[in-house]
Structure formats: C-alpha cells, structure tokens
Amino acid sequence: MKLKPFMFISRIQISDQVLPRSIQRLLRKKIAIICILALILLYTCGVFAECVSPYGYTDQDYSSILQSPNSDHWAGTDRTGRDILTRTFWGVQNTLILTVVAMLTGGLIIGVTLGLLAGYMGGKTDGLIMRVGEIFASFPDILLVIILAATLRPRILELARWVEDNTAIEGIIRTGVVDYFVVSFALVAFGWVGMARLVRGQILALRETDYIEAARVIGASTNRILFMHLLPNCISVIIVTVSMGMGALTGTEIVLSWLGLGIQPPRPSLGTMLLGAGNIGTLRDTPWELLIPGLAAFIMVVAWNLLGDALSDALNPRTR
Amino acid sequence: MWIYIVRRLVWIPVLIFFVSLVTFSLGRFGPGDPVVVMLGNRYEESTAERLRDELGLNRSFTIQYAEYMWGFFRGDFGESLRFRGRPVRDLIVPKMWVSAQLGFAAMVISVGIGLPMGFFIATRQGSWIDPALVAGSLFIMSIPVMVVAPALLWVGCLKLSWFPCSGWGGFFDSRLVIPAIVMGVPGIAGITRIMRASTLDVLGEDFIRTARAKGLSEWRVNSVHVFQNAMIPIVTILAFSFAGLIGGAFITETILGIPGIGRFAVDSIFDRDYPVIMAITLVGSMAFVVANLIADVAYAFIDPRIRLD
Numbered sequence: 001m002k003l004k005p006f007m008f009i010s011r012i013q014i015s016d017q018v019l020p021r022s023i024q025r026l027l028r029k030k031i032a033i034i035c036i037l038a039l040i041l042l043y044t045c046g047v048f049a050e051c052v053s054p055y056g057y058t059d060q061d062y063s064s065i066l067q068s069p070n071s072d073h074w075a076g077t078d079r080t081g082r083d084i085l086t087r088t089f090w091g092v093q094n095t096l097i098l099t100v101v102a103m104l105t106g107g108l109i110i111g112v113t114l115g116l117l118a119g120y121m122g123g124k125t126d127g128l129i130m131r132v133g134e135i136f137a138s139f140p141d142i143l144l145v146i147i148l149a150a151t152l153r154p155r156i157l158e159l160a161r162w163v164e165d166n167t168a169i170e171g172i173i174r175t176g177v178v179d180y181f182v183v184s185f186a187l188v189a190f191g192w193v194g195m196a197r198l199v200r201g202q203i204l205a206l207r208e209t210d211y212i213e214a215a216r217v218i219g220a221s222t223n224r225i226l227f228m229h230l231l232p233n234c235i236s237v238i239i240v241t242v243s244m245g246m247g248a249l250t251g252t253e254i255v256l257s258w259l260g261l262g263i264q265p266p267r268p269s270l271g272t273m274l275l276g277a278g279n280i281g282t283l284r285d286t287p288w289e290l291l292i293p294g295l296a297a298f299i300m301v302v303a304w305n306l307l308g309d310a311l312s313d314a315l316n317p318r319t320r
Numbered sequence: 321m322w323i324y325i326v327r328r329l330v331w332i333p334v335l336i337f338f339v340s341l342v343t344f345s346l347g348r349f350g351p352g353d354p355v356v357v358m359l360g361n362r363y364e365e366s367t368a369e370r371l372r373d374e375l376g377l378n379r380s381f382t383i384q385y386a387e388y389m390w391g392f393f394r395g396d397f398g399e400s401l402r403f404r405g406r407p408v409r410d411l412i413v414p415k416m417w418v419s420a421q422l423g424f425a426a427m428v429i430s431v432g433i434g435l436p437m438g439f440f441i442a443t444r445q446g447s448w449i450d451p452a453l454v455a456g457s458l459f460i461m462s463i464p465v466m467v468v469a470p471a472l473l474w475v476g477c478l479k480l481s482w483f484p485c486s487g488w489g490g491f492f493d494s495r496l497v498i499p500a501i502v503m504g505v506p507g508i509a510g511i512t513r514i515m516r517a518s519t520l521d522v523l524g525e526d527f528i529r530t531a532r533a534k535g536l537s538e539w540r541v542n543s544v545h546v547f548q549n550a551m552i553p554i555v556t557i558l559a560f561s562f563a564g565l566i567g568g569a570f571i572t573e574t575i576l577g578i579p580g581i582g583r584f585a586v587d588s589i590f591d592r593d594y595p596v597i598m599a600i601t602l603v604g605s606m607a608f609v610v611a612n613l614i615a616d617v618a619y620a621f622i623d624p625r626i627r628l629d
Binding site for chain 2: 031134135138139140142143146147148150151247251254255258259260271274275277278279280283284287290294297298301302305306309
C-alpha cells in the first residue's frame with residue numbers, strides 16, 4: 001500500500017484557516033487594536049527618532065533649561081536644556097533594540113529550540129534542559145540580571161579595549177556596542193526559561209498524537225518532525241508568550257538602565273531619564289520631567305501585556 | 321505524594337549549590353578588586369597584600385568556596401567589606417525584617433482587594449464588567465514601578481501632603497502607605513484572575529446546585545460554599561507574588577528611602593560588597609525555592625484531586 005501524505009496536507013489546510021480566523025477574532029477586540037496602534041506609533045517614533053525628533057539628543061540649550069511643556073519643547077526640557085521629547089524617542093529606540101534582540105535570541109531561538117528538544121526527546125535531554133532551567137528560575141530573576149550586568153560590563157569593556165589596542169579596529173567603545181551586548185546578554189539569561197517550559201508542555205501533549213506517530217512511521221527525520229510538524233502547532237503558545245514576554249523584557253530593561261546598568265549616558269535611555277525625574281527634589285520643582293518618559297515606558301509595557309491577553313483569547317477560544 | 325516531597329527536598333540542596341556557585345564565581349571573577357575598594361586612597365601594595373592574606377583571598381577558589389559554604393550553613397555569612405568588621409548577618413537581618421513587614425502589607429493589599437474582586441467578576445460573568453475588570457487589573461499591573469512610585473509620591477506627599485515623603489517608621493506608620501500601595505497593587509491582577517477562574521470552576525459544581533436546591537439563601541451559598549472553595553488555588557500564586565515582591569522591592573525601597581533589603585542589595589552591588597551580595601542572593605533564592613515547594617505541596621494537600629508525581 002502506498003501511503004499518501006494526505007493527512008499532512010489536510011493538517012496544513014486546517015492551520016491555513018485557523019490563523020485568519022484568529023486574526024479576525026483579534027481584530028474584533030477594540031483593546032487589541034488600540035494596543036497594536038499604540039505600539040506601532042511609539043516604535044515608529046523610536047525607529048525614526050533621527051527624523052522625527054525636533055532636536056538632537058545631546059543638544060543643550062542653556063537659554064531654556066527646566067522649561068515646562070510649551071510650543072517649542074512639547075515635553076519640556078531638563079536641567080541642561082535638552083529636549084525631553086527627543087530623548088524619550090531615542091530612549092524608546094534603545095529599549096526597542098534591546099528587547100527585540102533579547103526576545104529573538106533568548107526567547108525564540110534558545111527558548112523554542114530547547115523546549116522542542118526537551119519535549120520531543122524526553123529522557124535525559126529533557127531532564128538536563130529542565131533542571132538547568134529550574135536553576136535559572138530559582139534565582140530571583142531580577143537579582144540575577146542585575147548581578148550579571150554589573151559583573152559583565154567591566155570584563156567586556158576590558159576585552160573591547162584590548163581589541164582596540166591590538167587590532168586596527170577603532171571606536172568599538174564609542175559606538176556603545178558593549179552596552180547593548182551586556183544588557184541583551186543579561187536579559188537573555190533569564191528570558192529563555194519560560195518559553196522553553198511552555199513549548200515543552202505543548203510538545204508533550206502533541207508527541208503522542210496520531211499524526212506525529214504517522215510522520216515517524218513514514219520515516220520523517222527528527223528535524224522534520226520538530227520543525228515541520230510540531231513547531232507549527234505550538235505557534236499560538238509562542239505568539240502569546242512573545243507578546244507577554246516583550247512586556248516583561250521592556251520592564252526589566254528599564255529597571256536595568258534605571259540602576260545605571262543599561263545604555264550609558266550621553267545616550268538617552270528611559271531608565272536614566274526616569275531616575276533623574278523620580279527623586280523628590282526634581283518632583284517638587286519640575287514634575288513634568290516624569291510625564292513623557294513615564295508615559296512611553298508605561299504604554300510599551302501595558303500594550304504588550306494587554307495584547308498578549310487578547311491574543312490568548314483569540315488563539316485559544318476554548319480556554320476562556 | 322511523600323515520594324514527591326522527598327524528591328523535591330533532595331533537589332533543593334542541588335539548586336542551592338548551583339545558585340551559590342554561580343554567585344560566588346561571579347563575585348570572585350567579576351571586576352573590581354574588593355581590597356582596592358576597601359582601602360580606597362590608602363592603597364599600598366604591601367597593605368593590600370597583607371589584607372588579602374588576612375581575608376583569605378589568596379587561596380584557591382575551591383577552598384574559598386568550601387569555606388564560605390561551611391560558614392553559611394552555620395549562620396556565618398562572613399564580614400561585610402563596606403562596613404569593615406561588621407558581620408553580614410547583623411547587617412541584613414534588620415533590613416530583611418523591614419522588607420518582610422513591607423511585603424506583608426503589600427500582600428494584604430493584593431489579597432484583600434484581589435480575592436473579593438475576582439469573586440465579584442466571576443459571579444457577573446457575561447456582563448461588561450467582567451472583561452473590563454480583567455483588562456483593568458492587567459492595565460494597572462503593567463505600570464512600571466519607577467513611574468508609579470514617583471507619581472504617587474508627587475500626589476500623596478507633595479500635592480496633598482497626606483503622607484511624609486520618605487523613610488521608614490515601622491508597620492503602623494503612615495509612611496508605609498505609599499510603598500505598600502506601589503508593591504501591593506500590581507499583585508491584585510494575578511490574584512483576581514486566579515480567583516475568577518477558580519470561582520467559575522466551583523460555580524459549575526454539583527454541590528452548589530445541591531446547596532441552592534435545599535433552599536439556602538444566595539448569600540450563604542456564595543459565602544460558605546463558593547467563596548471558601550474558590551480560595552484554595554490562591555495558595556499557589558502567593559509563592560509567585562513573593563518573587564514579584566523581591567523584584568519590586570529594589571526600586572520601591574530605593575526611590576522611597578526605605579532601609580530594606582532591596583535597597584541594601586542595590587547599594588552592595590555597586591560597592592562590590594560581595595559577601596553581602598552572596599548572602600542576599602542565597603537567602604533570597606532559598607526562600608524562593610522553599611516558597612515554591614510549600615505552595616505545590618499545600619496545593620496537593622488542600623485539593624486531593626491533584627496528584628503530584
């Protein structure tokens with residue numbers, strides 16, 4: 001008897017219809033639309049900070065320091081006369097770069113792959129991956145991130161200096177690459193565990209289904225089963241986790257830069273701006289300094305979280 | 321069940337071993353020579369060498385680590401580098417007590433508002449209030465601490481002068497209010513959602529119909545039969561909110577000037593006071609691991625349908 005792979009074709013057809021239907025369900029939710037629009041708007045301002053922002057982020061105008069919001073400076077100025085709106089846009093850009101890099105590497109590449117492997121292989125592989133994950137998860141995560149960022153930065157700076165001294169490459173430190181590297185590394189270190197666990201849970205259930213059995217019988221390779229058959233069926237879990245995870249990563253990135261462990265001045269970051277605006281003296285004299293950076297940070301975290309919530313309703317309509 | 325508990329208990333020392341190893345090596349191989357930090361501008365090569373000898377920093381990594389852990393389990397966390405000659409334990413215990421009180425106050429707010437709210441929206445499922453409150457609590461939960469703490473400070477202390485601006489005066493002091501709100505309110509969302517889901521589960525049970533059928537008043541059905549049974553799964557999330565409290569404590573305590581463990585940890589990280597960092601990380605991780613274990617086991621004890629294996 002010749003086995004026709006019709007079951008896989010029908011499978012793919014189903015998932016072809018599932019996704020548009022989920023998107024329809026998502027678009028019916030007003031909250032989801034508002035979140036998507038807010039994120040697009042904010043991130044566009046961040047990505048195109050160079051063109052959108054009215055001033056340069058280090059432009060100091062000593063004739064207009066500590067101004068409250070007015071027609072020249074929509075969000076006011078800080079104590080060296082820098083435009084707060086401009087610095088917020090650049091801060092959003094930095095947050096965007098760092099969180100996306102951490103999510104792509106930590107969440108998607110490391111987290112999903114390890115989750116797939118652990119769930120499908122079972123046995124020792126599963127045990128090892130999950131135990132390592134448990135060790136990472138048993139640190140209070142924010143403490144681990146802070147320790148990593150605080151201890152890694154000087155080491156990597158040393159390395160970068162060594163490279164600059166001994167090779168023809170110049171200006172590594174000036175570009176700020178080191179900061180980006182340290183922060184994304186620290187974020188990745190704890191970002192993969194949650195994703196790996198969820199994907200593994202999904203795979204454990206799928207592994208025993210008939211169609212995976214069938215794929216194995218007709219001799220599909222492990223790679224093919226993992227990435228062609230199992231991965232597409234975890235997509236909804238992954239999408240929800242990415243959305244929620246982006247919210248968490250954004251929050252953690254802001255905490256790091258707030259503690260002075262993120263992107264270093266003069267490059268603006270939301271955390272440093274919030275630190276400057278949040279102490280009691282500044283609050284007493286110039287409370288508006290908190291407003292726009294605070295709003296930007298708030299919108300990013302809130303929009304990702306609410307979107308994740310709406311997504312999980314739209315993708316898994318049964319679990320309400 | 322017992323096998324499960326024993327297996328989890330055996331696993332705890334392994335976790336603690338790895339956590340301590342990672343923290344210890346980050347501390348030892350991390351940047352900044354603690355001797356340089358201690359001596360400051362009185363730094364001289366000979367003094368530094370003598371101090372290293374005295375502190376045992378010249379010995380091999382394994383010996384230093386073993387010695388540290390041996391001391392740790394006898395309750396000796398070493399001496400602080402920043403506060404010369406003061407044992408770490410004496411430094412962190414009072415600060416932990418402050419943070420524990422603050423955490424308790426925050427927990428009271430989360431549970432006190434989250435439980436009734438989750439119950440309330442579950443009994444009104446299908447009306448507009450249900451999705452609105454769920455989204456609303458998620459909304460509030462997402463405000464970053466470093467935004468909400470200054471904002472509350474501005475409103476509560478500078479504009480309205482209801483509360484003193486910063487500091488700590490014990491559990492029954494008005495200065496507790498702002499930090500407790502900052503740390504407690506984010507937890508409401510999680511508790512509300514679990515309580516909502518579990519109330520919905522209980523409402524569908526047969527014994528609720530029986531209770532109604534035998535003519536009990538609606539209030540009695542709700543308070544005795546539904547509410548009490550729905551509260552059970554909340555135990556599990558308390559462990560998670562404990563982890564959230566540790567994270568929130570860093571920023572809240574620093575902004576609001578509370579002499580708790582979070583602020584002390586941040587200060588110690590910047591001053592490279594490794595013995596203190598080690599002690600805080602280890603104690604924090606241990607508390608976290610044990611809280612998770614208790615939550616899992618308590619869950620199984622309370623709800624006999626759950627099988628752990």
